[in-house]
Amino acid sequence: MGVPSGYTSAQVVQAVPVPKGLVQIIPTSVAVTGGSATGSVDTNGNITFALATGIIINGIFSATYDYYHMRVSITACSGNDDNVEIRYTTGGTANSNSSYQGHRLDISSTTVTASAQTGLAQQFIGSASSTDGDTPFGLLDLLDPFASRVTKLSSNWYSVNNSAVQKSVRGNSIFDATTSFDGIAFRLAGLTGPTLSGNISVYGYSK
Amino acid sequence: MDTVNNMNKKIDITPIDSVCPIYRETVDPTQQALDTARLVAEAEAVEARAVARQAVLDRLGLTEQEAQLLLGS
Numbered sequence: 001m002g003v004p005s006g007y008t009s010a011q012v013v014q015a016v017p018v019p020k021g022l023v024q025i026i027p028t029s030v031a032v033t034g035g036s037a038t039g040s041v042d043t044n045g046n047i048t049f050a051l052a053t054g055i056i057i058n059g060i061f062s063a064t065y066d067y068y069h070m071r072v073s074i075t076a077c078s079g080n081d082d083n084v085e086i087r088y089t090t091g092g093t094a095n096s097n098s099s100y101q102g103h104r105l106d107i108s109s110t111t112v113t114a115s116a117q118t119g120l121a122q123q124f125i126g127s128a129s130s131t132d133g134d135t136p137f138g139l140l141d142l143l144d145p146f147a148s149r150v151t152k153l154s155s156n157w158y159s160v161n162n163s164a165v166q167k168s169v170r171g172n173s174i175f176d177a178t179t180s181f182d183g184i185a186f187r188l189a190g191l192t193g194p195t196l197s198g199n200i201s202v203y204g205y206s207k
Numbered sequence: 208m209d210t211v212n213n214m215n216k217k218i219d220i221t222p223i224d225s226v227c228p229i230y231r232e233t234v235d236p237t238q239q240a241l242d243t244a245r246l247v248a249e250a251e252a253v254e255a256r257a258v259a260r261q262a263v264l265d266r267l268g269l270t271e272q273e274a275q276l277l278l279g280s
Contacts, residue, residue, distance in 0.1 A: 029228040031217070040225040053234070083246075096238070190242030191234050 018064060022203040025068075027183070028059025031092060034195050050076075050197040057200065058092050058183040061146040065204030068145065072186070072200050074136035077128040079194030080162040084138070085122040088151060088181035095179060096121045102153070102173025109165050126157025126169045128188060128196060135160050136198075146182060151175040 026045035032038065034053040041047050049055050061068065087094040100120040106113045128136050136159040143152040155171045175181075188196050217230040264274050 027227055029230065031230040031232045032220075033232050033234050037231055038220060038222070039229040040222045041227045041229070042224070043226050045226075056232070190246050191239055192243050192246060 018206045020206055022069060022205050023065075025060050025202045025204050027057045027202070029092075030058065031056040033191060037195070045201060047200040047202075048198075049200070051195045052197070053189070053191045053193065053195055054185060054187045055196070055200065056089055056092060056094065056183060056185040057202065058089065060184070060202045061142075061182050063146060065206060066144055066147055067205040068142040069203045069205065070138075070140040070142070070184075070200060071203075072138035072140065072198065073134070074128055074132065074159075074196055074198040075134045076197040077132060077136070077188065077195060078130045079189055080129045080131075081127045081167075082129070082189035082194045083124055084126045084128055084136075084157065084196075085124050085187045085190075086140075086153075087122050087185045087187065088145060088175055088179070089183040089185050090179070090181050092183065094185040095175070095181070097177065097179075099175050099177045099179075100173060101176055102171055105170040107166075107168040107170075122187065123153065123171070123173050123175075124169070125155045125171055127159050127161065127167055128194075129159060129161040131162045131164075132160055142184075145184075146180055148178045148180055150178060151181060 024045045027041060027047065030039050030041060030047055030049070032049055032052040032055055034051055037049065037052040039047065039049040039052070039055070047055070047057060087096060089095065098119040098121050100123045101118040102116075102123065104115045104117065104124065106115070125140070126136065126138055136157070138155060138157040141154045145151045151174060153171070153173045155169070157169045159167050161167060186196070186200075188194050216233045219228060220231050221229045264271065269277070
């Protein structure tokens with residue numbers, strides 16, 4: 001469509017606002033680690049991966065949004081009680097600086113343990129086990145990952161370990177530096193072998 | 208970093224139904240060694256705490272069940 005008479009192209013661009021509410025984001029690329037790992041992204045931006053020790057989702061954070069919501073659903077995994085962790089990425093490279101810190105509230109069966117951690121090289125968000133089936137899921141909310149401000153994360157994770165113990169992790173954390181990130185990396189067991197299969201979708205929230 | 212964003216270490220595995228490129232990346236062996244060492248250290252720390260707890264229970268003459276009733280964990 002051409003530029004209407006009496007308007008400049010800049011005015012036309014300004015006349016098309018970002019839709020309000022949650023808008024699903026299509027990553028620019030996805031990388032998976034693990035010898036037999038696979039992945040795909042459908043036309044809506046739904047990410048599917050299998051047998052991955054790690055998943056790196058690139059090009060999802062930008063100046064368009066400051067608040068993001070992520071849904072992680074695990075359909076299969078190996079190992080038992082292995083740590084699921086995240087690192088923020090820039091240009092596909094994960095940031096392993098010791099700048100991750102935050103609070104954890106771990107619930108194992110009915111035992112609640114609170115902890116405060118600083119100087120971490122990654123952020124723990126939960127665990128996964130091979131007998132989980134399609135049980136583990138995570139809901140992540142991020143604020144300011146792209147802006148040159150401290151990145152904030154609020155996360156919830158639920159799983160059941162190989163001894164049938166229910167586990168939940170509630171986390172509030174920051175990356176305590178003003179680094180600008182455009183992606184996020186998920187890792188299982190420090191990329192040492194156990195694998196994850198599942199789905200991830202990312203949404204930006206426009207005020 | 209845990210992966211190297213280097214085209215020589217990227218394998219394009221994009222399926223035909225994917226709307227964005229999917230790459231398989233090799234894990235940086237140095238980082239993997241560090242991660243393995245960290246996981247081993249964490250496991251050893253958990254083991255050390257369990258040994259220390261058992262030593263305290265032995266000194267107090269308590270069973271694990273009695274400790275759980277008394278301390279709640």
